[in-house]
Amino acid sequence: MGMIRIDTTICAACRICELGCSFHHLGAFAPRRSSIVIRKLAARAEVAAEVLEAAADGRPACDGCPDRRAPVCAEWCPTGAISVTRQAEEA
Amino acid sequence: MDIPTPAAGRILDVDLTAGTIATLPTSRYAEGVIGGSGIAIRAMLERIPAGTRPLDPANLMVFSAGLLVGTPAPAACRTHVAAMNALTGGYGAASAAGFFAPELKYAGFDNILVSGRAEHLSYLWIEDGRAEVRDGRFLAGLTTGETEDAIHAAHGDPSIQILSIGPAGEALAAAATIIVSRFRSASRCGLGAVMGSKNLKAIAVRGSGAIRVAQPDSFTRLCGRLAGRLDGSTTVKMLRRFGTPASFLQWNKMGNLPGRNYQDTTLAPGVAERFTPAQLHREALVRSFACFSCPIRCTQATHLTDGKYAGTRGEKLECQAFWDFGAKLGADNVAAVVKSSALCGELGLDMNNASGAIAWAMECWQRGILTEKDTGGLDLSWGNEEAIVTLLHQIARGTGLGALLKDGARAAAARLGRGSEAFVMHVKGQDLAEEFRGLVGWALGIMVSERGGAHTTGAPLAERYSISAERSRELFGVDSAADPMAYEGKAELVVYYQRFHAVLEALGSCFFASNWLGADLLGPEDYLALANLACGADMSREEFLAAGERIHTLQKLFNLRHTAHARADDLPPARMFEVPESSRGYRIGLDRASWERLLDRYYDLHGWDRETTAPSASALSALGLDAYCGPASGHREPAAAPA
Numbered sequence A: 001m002g003m004i005r006i007d008t009t010i011c012a013a014c015r016i017c018e019l020g021c022s023f024h025h026l027g028a029f030a031p032r033r034s035s036i037v038i039r040k041l042a043a044r045a046e047v048a049a050e051v052l053e054a055a056a057d058g059r060p061a062c063d064g065c066p067d068r069r070a071p072v073c074a075e076w077c078p079t080g081a082i083s084v085t086r087q088a089e090e091a
Numbered sequence B: 001m002d003i004p005t006p007a008a009g010r011i012l013d014v015d016l017t018a019g020t021i022a023t024l025p026t027s028r029y030a031e032g033v034i035g036g037s038g039i040a041i042r043a044m045l046e047r048i049p050a051g052t053r054p055l056d057p058a059n060l061m062v063f064s065a066g067l068l069v070g071t072p073a074p075a076a077c078r079t080h081v082a083a084m085n086a087l088t089g090g091y092g093a094a095s096a097a098g099f100f101a102p103e104l105k106y107a108g109f110d111n112i113l114v115s116g117r118a119e120h121l122s123y124l125w126i127e128d129g130r131a132e133v134r135d136g137r138f139l140a141g142l143t144t145g146e147t148e149d150a151i152h153a154a155h156g157d158p159s160i161q162i163l164s165i166g167p168a169g170e171a172l173a174a175a176a177t178i179i180v181s182r183f184r185s186a187s188r189c190g191l192g193a194v195m196g197s198k199n200l201k202a203i204a205v206r207g208s209g210a211i212r213v214a215q216p217d218s219f220t221r222l223c224g225r226l227a228g229r230l231d232g233s234t235t236v237k238m239l240r241r242f243g244t245p246a247s248f249l250q251w252n253k254m255g256n257l258p259g260r261n262y263q264d265t266t267l268a269p270g271v272a273e274r275f276t277p278a279q280l281h282r283e284a285l286v287r288s289f290a291c292f293s294c295p296i297r298c299t300q301a302t303h304l305t306d307g308k309y310a311g312t313r314g315e316k317l318e319c320q321a322f323w324d325f326g327a328k329l330g331a332d333n334v335a336a337v338v339k340s341s342a343l344c345g346e347l348g349l350d351m352n353n354a355s356g357a358i359a360w361a362m363e364c365w366q367r368g369i370l371t372e373k374d375t376g377g378l379d380l381s382w383g384n385e386e387a388i389v390t391l392l393h394q395i396a397r398g399t400g401l402g403a404l405l406k407d408g409a410r411a412a413a414a415r416l417g418r419g420s421e422a423f424v425m426h427v428k429g430q431d432l433a434e435e436f437r438g439l440v441g442w443a444l445g446i447m448v449s450e451r452g453g454a455h456t457t458g459a460p461l462a463e464r465y466s467i468s469a470e471r472s473r474e475l476f477g478v479d480s481a482a483d484p485m486a487y488e489g490k491a492e493l494v495v496y497y498q499r500f501h502a503v504l505e506a507l508g509s510c511f512f513a514s515n516w517l518g519a520d521l522l523g524p525e526d527y528l529a530l531a532n533l534a535c536g537a538d539m540s541r542e543e544f545l546a547a548g549e550r551i552h553t554l555q556k557l558f559n560l561r562h563t564a565h566a567r568a569d570d571l572p573p574a575r576m577f578e579v580p581e582s583s584r585g586y587r588i589g590l591d592r593a594s595w596e597r598l599l600d601r602y603y604d605l606h607g608w609d610r611e612t613t614a615p616s617a618s619a620l621s622a623l624g625l626d627a628y629c630g631p632a633s634g635h636r637e638p639a640a641a642p643a
């Protein structure tokens, strides 16, 4: 299981990670069905981000993309805002 | 089983008078026009009856999400809005980036058709395949930001995507715009007024559905490659740091700014230093954001923390704001431009049309045609920021001098008289928004635009990104982009971009990712590859660009049906054939005889009549538009055209 962290000071709120995550789960594009939630707080020029550890509101929990070389969200993110810590299975 | 395509498959059809909501299959209008804006013009031709005026209930508004919207195609996020133009009476359209259009697709719709007029102020609520018209009276008088906050609060969900009008749209000002995703404007053509005339304050949408493509793995790999190419581009690096305002001083250096209502083409001595990108950064820029699925992130968030405008926040500051307020109205500092731009967003004003009307008023003041008696004591001297801010408020609410200015300079001059007509700078009735005396192709693209001016329907930027003749030929098939003042090859360059822009619009793709902005960005072949993989199609480049020509031709037919526009309306205002004293030494100045030859060439390339501009029967036939031949469909034979 990996740990996904999002640096909201770098994040541009493009939601490409949500697209990637839903593609990983569904093979289709459905940002509201991704395990990652990016919310732009436009009036304050800020971003809030969350990675779901448990399924909620029709969104699956983050599974860390075990079948992939790297988590899709991090691979697709154009700003480098997503960092991944991959722990060994037995840890 | 059908091959999946990125279309949501359905169109929402709302009649606000009858209070009915129906759905149609997208295929009803999509053939040969890709989607998005292509569907819009087909629906408008079919449904807007002859004799309709822009603010009549019979005017049809079409809100569109293009074919690639909702996929990870780079920057495919734009919301397109079309309707009969409140300023020209002809084709009207605008688009804005942001987050609304993808949400619409996830809710199950490619387009929304809105006709009629609601009994009282309303908003349209769309969620996962369903829609309802809701009471919007609690939104009356709110700014666009307040409207978004109020709808979010009413639904208890700040993630809902919204487009709305501000006080300006409610007041039916032709200078009104529609604001998308809080800060992005679908500017020009008075679409905010059309929306106001329907008593439609906002559209709010939430969608949790999925968009699919035919070849998902190849498609996403291509998206990644294209994003990588954008990432390496120097144009993109500039956009990320400063947004489009970075180019303001380059336009000044070329002597190509609309100073004081086009009386000067450069900034006054000493003023340029106040607008350096470094200064802009220091005073106003906070961070850069991206729109949905965009790796470019050109959107600068602005925040003024010092001075009299402290507390002002905005986003998506564009070079256009510096043309409009800095050059055209003479406001000589960053803060005044940032404030005016942000205020337009809140009030739901199109800054191009609002500043056009103010520029006309300021020139009337300069010449003693308007005095304190007319302005209620306001001093309309060039650059007076207090007057600019006050007038923006007045235009948005139709109060004070705003009652005269709210429908643009041409309408204002027609009402005022006193010789003020000579200072109206307009294209087909809509305020001119750009200087163009130093760029022949840019000028042509703006003047022949079916939407009444503006530079996003064919006007090439290539003339100012200094490329070699060889590279120009490689990209566009003509050398002409290398020489801004050449006439030869400029009609070809404009037709290239008319087709390319029309295709991009139908796809829902932001032009900033395309070679419009820089020679190193994406070309038609890249978008064709995306479209083919997304749809499992095998379209050729010729067919792809023919779809652009078809969409453009349909827009032309709409104008022929609803307006008397002809060749004379493609001629720049007289002032644009003069070179101001202060601009001697710059390589600018249009020539009337050369312009006339350029127009001939332009109409010939399309197969349009040189006087009436009507497409020939064979040009229509070549595009498969035979059904539109004949006067009943808007196609006028040359002989039937008005003198």
Ligand code: SF4
Residues within 6 Å of the ligand: A002, A004, A020, A021, A022, A024, A034, A035, A036, A051, A061, A062, A063, A064, A065, A071, A072, A073, A074
């Ligand atoms: S690691 Fe995989 S499952 Fe988790 S948020 Fe990223 S893409 Fe989604």
Ligand code: SF4
Residues within 6 Å of the ligand: A006, A010, A011, A012, A013, A014, A015, A016, A017, A018, A038, A076, A077, A078, A079, A080, A081, A082
């Ligand atoms: S892809 Fe990266 S930059 Fe874009 S929203 Fe996700 S974390 Fe932010």
Ligand code: SF4
Residues within 6 Å of the ligand: B075, B077, B097, B098, B289, B290, B291, B292, B294, B295, B296, B297, B298, B299, B510, B511, B512, B513
């Ligand atoms: S290029 Fe700029 S305006 Fe266009 S989609 Fe990207 S961030 Fe938005």
